[in-house]
Structure formats: C-alpha cells, structure tokens
Amino acid sequence: MQDDRLRLGINIDHVATVRNARGGYVPDPLRAAKLAERAGADGITAHLREDRRHIRDADIDALVAELSVPLNFEMAATDEMHAIALRHKPHAICLVPERREERTTEGGLEVAGDTERLAAFIAPLAEHSRVSLFVAADPTQIEAASRVGAAVVEIHTGAYCDAHNEGRFEDRDFELARIRAAAEQAHAAGLEVHAGHGLAFDTVGPIAAIPEMRELNIGHFLIGEAIFLGLEGAIGHMRRLMDAAR
Numbered sequence: 363m364q365d366d367r368l369r370l371g372i373n374i375d376h377v378a379t380v381r382n383a384r385g386g387y388v389p390d391p392l393r394a395a396k397l398a399e400r401a402g403a404d405g406i407t408a409h410l411r412e413d414r415r416h417i418r419d420a421d422i423d424a425l426v427a428e429l430s431v432p433l434n435f436e437m438a439a440t441d442e443m444h445a446i447a448l449r450h451k452p453h454a455i456c457l458v459p460e461r462r463e464e465r466t467t468e469g470g471l472e473v474a475g476d477t478e479r480l481a482a483f484i485a486p487l488a489e490h491s492r493v494s495l496f497v498a499a500d501p502t503q504i505e506a507a508s509r510v511g512a513a514v515v516e517i518h519t520g521a522y523c524d525a526h527n528e529g530r531f532e533d534r535d536f537e538l539a540r541i542r543a544a545a546e547q548a549h550a551a552g553l554e555v556h557a558g559h560g561l562a563f564d565t566v567g568p569i570a571a572i573p574e575m576r577e578l579n580i581g582h583f584l585i586g587e588a589i590f591l592g593l594e595g596a597i598g599h600m601r602r603l604m605d606a607a608r
C-alpha cells in the first residue's frame with residue numbers, strides 16, 4: 363500500500379544566512395534542525411552551495427552525524443559536490459542548478475540537454491541515496507528525468523509563489539495548472555513527486571492538495587516566520603495547513 367502522508371522537509375539554509383551575516387557560530391543550523399525534528403519535520407534539507415554563502419561543509423558534517431530524520435542534501439551537479447555526497451551518503455540528494463549571481467535558485471535543472479552526463483553522475487550516487495532532480499514544471503524536463511536514473515523530481519514552485527505574491531492571479535493559476543500536470547506526468551513515469559521553493563502559509567494549500575505529491579520542502583518563509591511564531595509554531599501551523607489540504 364502506498365504511504366499517502368505528505369512529508370514536510372524543513373530547509374535550514376537561512377539560519378546559516380543569519381549566522382554568516384555576523385560571522386561566528388549563532389544561530390546554529392544544527393540546533394534549528396533538531397528543533398524542527400521535535401516540531402514534526404519529516405526531514406531536513408540543506409543546500410551546500412558552491413560559494414558556501416550559507417550552509418558550510420561543517421554544517422553538513424554536523425547534520426549527518428546528529429540528525430534523527432533523513433537529510434535531503436541539495437547540491438549542484440559538480441565533481442566537488444559528487445565527492446562530498448559520496449563521502450556522506452545522505453538519505454536523499456537533490457540536484458539543483460546554480461548560478462553565482464543569482465540570489466536564490468531561479469530555475470529548474472536542465473535535464474533534457476544533459477542526459478548522458480547526468481545519468482553517469484547519478485548512477486554512483488543512487489547506490490546509496492535517493493536522487494532527486496529539482497526541475498521546472500516542464501514536460502520535456504520531467505520526461506528526461508525519468509530517463510537518467512532519478513527516483514524523484516522536486517517541482518520548482520517559485521513562479522507560482524511569485525505570481526501569487528505579486529497579485530498576478532491569472533499567472534498564478536496558470537503556474538499551478540502546470541505544476542499539477544507535471545506531478546501527474548512524473549507520477550505516471552514512476553517518479554516520486556516533491557515540490558518546493560518560496561512556499562508560505564497562503565500558497566501551500568493548492569500544492570499540498572495535489573494527489574501525487576509526497577513531500578514539500580520549505581525553508582526561507584518558515585525561518586522568517588519563526589521571528590514571529592517561533593520555529594515550532596511556524597512549522598506546526600504549516601503542518602496543519604498541509605493536512606487540511608489533503
């Protein structure tokens with residue numbers, strides 16, 4: 363029987379952003395991750411960017427050593443990250459595109475134009491970890507994802523959230539329809555379906571309601587909202603909204 367529970371992964375990158383703004387050791391991303399676990403997180407997500415602008419190598423070492431829930435390790439498809447992932451063998455690896463000049467992940471991974479390289483890159487990782495590809499809700503990319511050995515696709519919800527936040531509701535509904543279609547296509551191709559990026563209390567419901575959805579990864583909004591509600595309060599409210607949508 364398929365497990366129908368929608369998992370909530372908490373991304374702690376931006377605890378590290380605050381720490382790094384002043385240097386030093388606080389706030390500690392590991393402490394946030396442990397608190398998130400106690401608040402009901404089903405997993406922790408951390409993105410080790412090539413420029414180490416937030417999460418650092420030592421954070422990943424600590425998370426791997428100390429977490430009780432699965433770690434979803436986000437990384438670019440580079441040789442350096444490949445070696446780090448093989449050393450740690452995290453529960454899950456999510457391959458994401460990276461551009462130095464971007465403020466956050468702006469688009470999905472180009473899978474269709476890079477299938478041969480990605481298939482060779484993924485094969486050794488897939489021996490130890492569930493490999494996920496962070497993709498736009500684009501049928502060409504989803505189709506390619508099913509051919510390179512990934513177990514999971516994580517659909518980029520950024521365009522949907524941006525349209526909602528900017529009051530462009532026709533665009534938002536168009537993006538939502540694309541995400542729904544991508545989830546259906548990916549599920550039919552045998553891929554597990556996740557989503558994330560930019561999700562907040564007022565955008566999570568329609569994404570959580572997508573029947574094929576198995577996991578949402580949410581970070582920046584919850585770390586910000588923790589200023590007002592506390593991290594446990596923010597995670598608890600997000601969990602309730604997700605459950606209400608199912």
Ligand SMILES: CC(=O)[C@@H](O)[C@H](O)COP(=O)(O)O
Binds near residue numbers: 466
């Ligand atoms: C891949 C993705 O959408 C995010 O989880 C990612 O971590 C975003 O990168 P930043 O955390 O650097 O904004």
Ligand SMILES: NCC(=O)COP(=O)(O)O
Binds near residue numbers: 560579581582583
């Ligand atoms: N992969 C998406 C993620 O981990 C969280 O993204 P965000 O909520 O920090 O935008």
